[in-house]
Amino acid sequence: MYFCFYRNAKSGFIDVLYANISSIDLSPMCSDVIDFASYADAYFAERKLTMAIVEYGRILDRQPQNLHALHCMGLACVLDNQIERARGILARAALVAPERSDILEQCGLLAALTNDDIEAEAYYRRALDFGSGTASLHRNLADVLRKSGRTAEAEEQYKQSVAIQPDLHHAIRALARISSELGEIEDAATYWLRAWEIDPADLQDGLDLIIALGNAGRAALIDEVVFQIRRRFAADVDALDALCLALHKSDCFDKMLSVARQGIGSHLKCGALHHYAAHALSMCGDNREAIAHSRAAVQLLPDDPIMQYQLGCLELSIGEFENGWARRNTYYSTPLARRTRVHPNFRLWLGEPVAGRSFLLVGEQGRGDEIQFMRFAEWLKQRGGIVDVLVSKPIVEIARSMTGVRKVLTQVPAGPYDYWCHMMRIPEHLKVNLSTLPGPVPYIFALxxxxxxxxxxxxxxxxxxxxxxxxxxxxxxxxxxxxxxxxxxxxxxxxxxxxxxxxxxxxxxxxxxxxxxxxxxxxxxxxxxxxxxxxxxxxxxxxxxxxxxxxxxxxxxxxxxxxxxxxxxxxxxxxxxxxxxxxxxxxxxxxxxxxxxxxxxxxxxxxxxxxxxxxxxxxxxxxxxx
CATH class of the missing domain: 3.40.50.2000 (Glycogen Phosphorylase B;)
Structure with a gap:
């Protein structure tokens, strides 16, 4: 976000520069200074920045407060990437001409470029005090306010910017993002539509627009955006991948499947597109066709646990339990599982005999998952295990009704335990299949x-x-x-x-x-x-x-x-x-x-x-x- 802003800021300097050079009044200068200025301006126009800076320096040696030289030399230093030097020179120009809002704005831009947001805001506000305010000035002030977390103030400045220049793409995109952050889903969709109409070539804008339209329930407008992206990026597999993700976030699974198939047609070995096709099919209830794409994704990306997990769930859904449990359990190797699941400091059970062993069975995910998989406490007890269960607080009294549970816990105990295991990993090691289910039922009892x-x-x-x-x-x-x-x-x-x-x-x-x-x-x-x-x-x-x-x-x-x-x-x-x-x-x-x-x-x-x-x-x- 800020990279684009800085690039736009520099192009803004160039625009201002040409305006100033063409309209500058050189009459107050003496003849030799006029000659220096003519050379300097010519060098500047030809982008011979080093020579231009030298000539402007000669003017300042004779006239230290020469506004034209200060201003143009500052701009030349910007284009020559001498940002700190440019800040000092333009600050001098602002002292010479404190009423020049364009110079004040440029001082603010340089302060923002060097992350001095407090000084940048001060310059922008001074510029507003001396002028009616340009679209770029309101936009630049808004950028600084937004960066400092003052979202409401930033939103107001962006709106003023757009009121002055209705096609100011940067400000409209910023308003779209702010609206999304604030949960103003209708406004977000409207602003993204405006941004897309101004510049339909930006892929990320199109993706954000799709998500915004989906959130706002305006799915009918998504078709045209998807069509444009598919046509423009037909040969770009990464773009089609990103489009699939946006359609997933918008619950447009039929379109997601179509895009995935388009990409697979020209990039058969793209595992991510097979993954998206499998997901779209499974969301629509076609698990059997989804498996074909999921298997392709696993073949192409065998070390990706998400691909293995997806295929495992699909295999379980059609009763292929032997492979399904093992693949599904690759989930526990993901960063998300390591971050969100309890992992006690005992020995992880991998199917060893449990007779006479103390065992901590750890609940996970939702309450329904805990209730479904608590049954395995009974299975472990039948094999001689001494089983305690760790569950969420709403499940405690239900778990206490089970005959196979010694103790019910809501926090990881000090132990010791011979083994522990997440509830949903148990079926793999017990080799649970359709013929062994359901086990003893009922296994919970009312008081x-x-x-x-x-x-x-x-x-x-x-x-x-x-x-x-x-x-x-x-x-x-x-x-x-x-x-x-x-x-x-x-x-x-x-x-x-x-x-x-x-x-x-x-x-x-x-x-x-x-x-x-x-x-x-x-x-x-x-x-x-x-x-x-x-x-x-x-x-x-x-x-x-x-x-x-x-x-x-x-x-x-x-x-x-x-x-x-x-x-x-x-x-x-x-x-x-x-x-x-x-x-x-x-x-x-x-x-x-x-x-x-x-x-x-x-x-x-x-x-x-x-x-x-x-x-x-x-x-x-x-x-x-x-």
């Missing part, structure tokens, strides 16, 4: 006193309803900070067609920011909001024991019900995480779970219709059975 409390509470809520009403729990949103939550969460409005199914009483166990949304539907549907009363997972688990079924998006509550062996219908998005495999309506991890799969990413309409039809059939069957 009897809480089951009794919530059964009484739900009976009170349900008093007056028909005795054969089916009780169904509902969760419509996952945690908003999950990287793919926008794809997995349906939203309450999306679930609404289910609430009119006859013979069903609904109980919301939704937690988080949206837990009270269902209260607005209580006048129209038989729905009860329990979320605000739920304190932790033990409450949710106890509630589920008083319900006949849970219908939920792919979030931690789905794992909670599955691990407890309770009936649960899980709505999974088209991109489908590896754990739900491919094209199956059941889960080998949870015998009590039924899966409802999205056909097209982002479209839940057909899924909800499938769930409603299944719910009607289930409700009729259970009522007739009773």
């Amino acid at each position: 009897p006193e809480k089951v009794g409390h919530w059964r009484d509470r739900i009976n009170v809520i349900s008093s007056g309803e028909r005795c054969n009403q089916r009780r169904v729990g509902i969760v419509w949103s996952g945690g908003p900070y999950h990287v793919h939550d926008r794809f997995r969460s349906v939203g309450l409005a999306g679930m609404e067609p289910l609430f009119s199914v006859p013979g069903v009483s609904w109980f919301s166990v939704q937690k988080g920011e949206s837990e009270q949304e269902s209260e607005s539907l209580s006048d129209n549907f038989n729905i009860h909001t329990l979320g605000p009363e739920i304190e932790n997972f033990t409450d949710t688990l106890a509630i589920l024991h008083s319900l006949d079924l849970l219908i939920t998006v792919d979030t931690s509550v789905a794992h909670l019900a599955g691990a407890a062996g309770l009936p649960v219908w899980t709505l999974v998005p088209a991109y489908t995480e590896w754990r739900w495999l491919t094209d199956r309506t059941d889960s080998p991890w949870y015998p009590s779970m039924r899966l409802f799969r999205q056909r097209e990413l982002g479209d839940w309409t057909a899924v909800i219709e499938d769930v409603r039809n299944a719910l009607c059939e289930w409700s009729r069957a259970t009522c007739s059975h009773n």
